[in-house]
Amino acid sequence: MITRVRPAQLAEWFATHPAAAQPLVLDVREPWELQTASVRAQGFELKAIPMGEIPARLAELPKDQPIACLCHHGMRSMNVAAFLEQHGFEQLANISGGIDAWSHEVDPQVPRY
Template sequence: MIAQVRPKDLAQWLRDARAHGEPMVLDVREPHELQTASVTADGFTLRAIPMGTIPPRLAELDPQQPIACLCHHGARSQQVANFLHSHGFEHVVNIAGGIHAWSDELDPSIARY
């Protein structure tokens, strides 16, 4: 079971995750979505890899690195988190509610779409 982390609780997850390395937020949305709304890396590495390209690009990710997956509402990122976990990634969570919730809970300047 993949843990769910609300955006408002992400700072605590980031602090805890540091025990396993530099945490990353993996944004799995499409490029046009990133142009509409994006988060700013603050206390984490930010990486954007669209969901459909994760399997062929899996080697670009470190299975030991803590990864929090992000999408629009949380469904695609949940699928990616499950996929990563099934491929040996141990420190993976899903950002519940996605960037939509991030805008509501952390940064209202992020566009909602």
Template sequence: MIDQIRPADVADWFAQNPRATPVVLDVREPWELQTASIQPKGFTLATIPMNEIPARISELNADQRIACLCHHGARSLRVAAFLVQNGFTEVANIAGGIDAWAGHDPSIPRY
């Protein structure tokens, strides 16, 4: 099962395993990243568009805790499931995506 976490709970989810390097994997397209992005605070931000994940999966470490992010949470859930199918065990989906994060952090524009 893939954890569904709210943006406000990302830090708590990462803290559940302090040995694993925390990563937010943003799977949105480059134009979306230019429109609205998060600033890494206590985690590493990796940006790989969803359709590039299979070819670039080697850029990710299966020992890291990875929370997947997209616009509303659907693409990131698919990527999270793909990662789990490929041996990643510390994976979550950020429910509501960057749109929900913008509701939590008003410095992030909504689109």
């Protein structure tokens, strides 16, 4: 099941999914978007793989860690989370509102675009 979680609730969601390794935020935005605005990894691992590259790079993602998918507003990340679910990933969340909401709720230093 894919949980929808607001950026401000992310740490709480991670805490409900204890894992041996750190939880993962999977940023599925394009490289130019990462250059424009990015989150800082605090209490989680951060991995950037553009949405279009996910199928070819699926082996890079751990099935035993909770994964929260992030994009600009939450649509691409929801599609990626659904794809991961179809491929056996179980601990999934979509960060609703994406990095735009992150800027409002977690870190106003993150530029909006």
